[in-house]
Amino acid sequence: MGKVLTAIGLMSGTSMDGIDVALVETDGETIVRRGPSAGYAYEPRFRDRLKLGLEDAKLIRKRDERPGVLAELERDLTFLHAQAVKAFLQENNLLAGNVDVIGFHGQTVLHRPDEALTVQIGDGDLLARETLTDVVYDMRANDMAHGGQGAPLIPAYHAALAQGLSDGSDIDAPAAFVNIGGISNITYIGAGESIIAFDSGPGNTLIDQWVEAHAGIPYDQGGMVAAEGSVLPELADRYLAHPFFSSEKRRSLDRNDFLPPAAAEASLEDGARTLAHVTAAAILRSARHLPQMPATYIVCGGGRLNPVIMKDLASLTEAAGGRVLAAEALGLNGDSMEAEAWAYLAVRSLRGLPLSYPGTTGVIRPVSGGRLARPAPASTGTSARSV
Ligand SMILES: Nc1ncnc2c1ncn2[C@@H]1O[C@H](COP(=O)(O)OP(=O)(O)OP(=O)(O)O)[C@@H](O)[C@H]1O
Ligand SMILES: CC(=O)N[C@H]1[C@@H]2OC[C@@H](O2)[C@@H](O)[C@@H]1O[C@H](C)C(=O)O
Known part of the structure; x- marks a missing residue:
């Protein structure tokens, strides 16, 4: 067992809605003590800059290139993360000296796994x-x-949480964690230590883009727009017939792999309703690639706050013999879980422990990862090394 470190995780996800911050005390293995967490929303203007950055990112051929607005955006994004850390420390009566390490995800601006190219600014x-x-x-x-x-x-963090749950709760096995963020992903907790995971389909980004384009709102709060509409079966089927769901190889997703419908294809309400259905149905479609259909789906991420998605997910899982629980039903925090994961993974990185496994990302063998930057004295600059 390694030393327990105090880590802060920082996540700016594909929804680009803000920075999630969470504190975790962990040995990077089985000890996980979850501390406070918070979310710091981006100003609409910064969100617009991030969206412009996604366009410039399409020009990237090597992962350290920063064409167009990206160099300035990276700097400003980093300052916003620093501000978030400082606010978080102050709100929780902590000092920088109380924290051993920060796990910094950054912002994914391009993800092309088929070209072995992924860029987080x-x-x-x-x-x-x-x-x-x-x-x-x-x-x-x-x-x-x-x-x-x-x-x-x-998934490595889901597995650690699952170990904690198996001590006390009576969730039916096999269980799966489902993260409905901008994109959704699923982690299957099999018998023993085995975990299988992959991106499972579009999460909230299609809904966000749809309501933003046609109602000028950033997301469908409480599923209010979708609740007024009906599922358009042909449109839903078109999304669910995407080769992503039937491919033999599980592939992770870029934000642009699925695009919102054309304006003429649906009314505002029917579009939101159909896309909410697609979000739920995509999870079940992808779950077919697991060794067994999960009996319990533990749901985290912003999509669990959309009751229309959750109702469809509940009825589809019930039909497949499973049930859905929001993370909170198990004493977990569905908003901060990704930020917690980045804290946990940072400690694993420091200890050289694997971050990913053949069953989670398709990597050839379990590998660690991450680069370490240390605040060196001003005269010598910062020293970064790969870990
Ligand atoms: N109250 C709510 N009602 C409906 N939807 C909501 C609500 N709150 C958040 N969401 C949805 O959740 C999204 C944010 O989810 P989350 O923070 O999990 O995504 P993310 O971390 O950016 O994504 P990813 O996991 O893909 O990196 C918002 O863009 C919105 O669509
Ligand atoms: C490249 C990238 O940033 N992918 C994100 C995205 O958002 C959800 C899904 O797609 C997941 O694959 C991943 O984030 C989560 C936190 C992860 O890596 O586990």
Whole structure:
């Protein structure tokens, strides 16, 4: 058993809605003590800049290139993360000296696993200097360098949480964690130590893009728009017939792999309703690739706050012999789980433990990853090394 470290995780996900921050005390293995968490929303103007950055990112051919707005965006994104850390520490009466390491995901601006290219902007050196704390960042690259998809990485943390749950709760096995973020992913907790995971389909990004384009709102809060509409079966079937769901190889997703419908294809309400259905149905479609259909789906991520998605997910899983639980029903936090994961993975990185496995990303063997940036004295600059 390793030393228990205090880690902060920082996540800016594909929804690009803000920065999630969480504190975890962990040995990077079985000890996981979850501390406080918080979310710091981006200003609409910064969100718009991120969206522009996604366009410029399409020009990237090598992962350290920063064409167009991306260099400035990376710097500003990093400063916003530093501000979030400082606010979080202050709100929780903590000092930088109380934290051993920060796990910094950054913002994915491009993910092309078929070309072994994944780009998360975020300057680890700058964040280390600004927060005066060690920072582990760029955690997806080594997985890709070893034949993995670079995502999802949260499954190692799901597995640690599952070990904690199996002590006390009466959830039916096999269980699966489902993260309904911008994109959804699923982690299957099999017997023994086996975990299988993959991205399972579009999460909230299609709904967000649809309601933003046609109602000028960033997301369908409480599923209110969808609740007024009906599922358009042909449109839903078109999404669910995407080769992603039937391919033999499980492939991680880029935000642009699925695009919203054309304006003329649906009314605002029917479009939102259909896309909510697609989000739920996609999880079940992808679950068919697991060794067994899960008996319990533990749901985290912002999509669990959309009752229309959750109702469809509940009825589809029931029909397949399973049931759905929001993470909170098990004492977990569905909003902060990804940020917690980045804290946990940072400690694993420091200890050289695997972040990914053949069953989670398709990597050739379990591999660690991440780069370490330390806040060195100003005269010598920051020192970064690969871990
Ligand atoms: N109250 C709510 N009602 C409906 N939907 C919500 C609500 N709150 C959040 N969401 C949805 O959840 C999304 C954010 O989810 P989350 O923070 O899990 O995504 P993320 O971390 O950016 O994504 P990813 O896991 O893909 O990296 C929002 O964009 C919105 O679509
Ligand atoms: C490349 C990238 O950033 N992928 C994200 C995205 O958002 C959800 C899904 O797609 C997942 O694969 C991943 O994030 C989670 C947190 C992960 O790596 O586990």
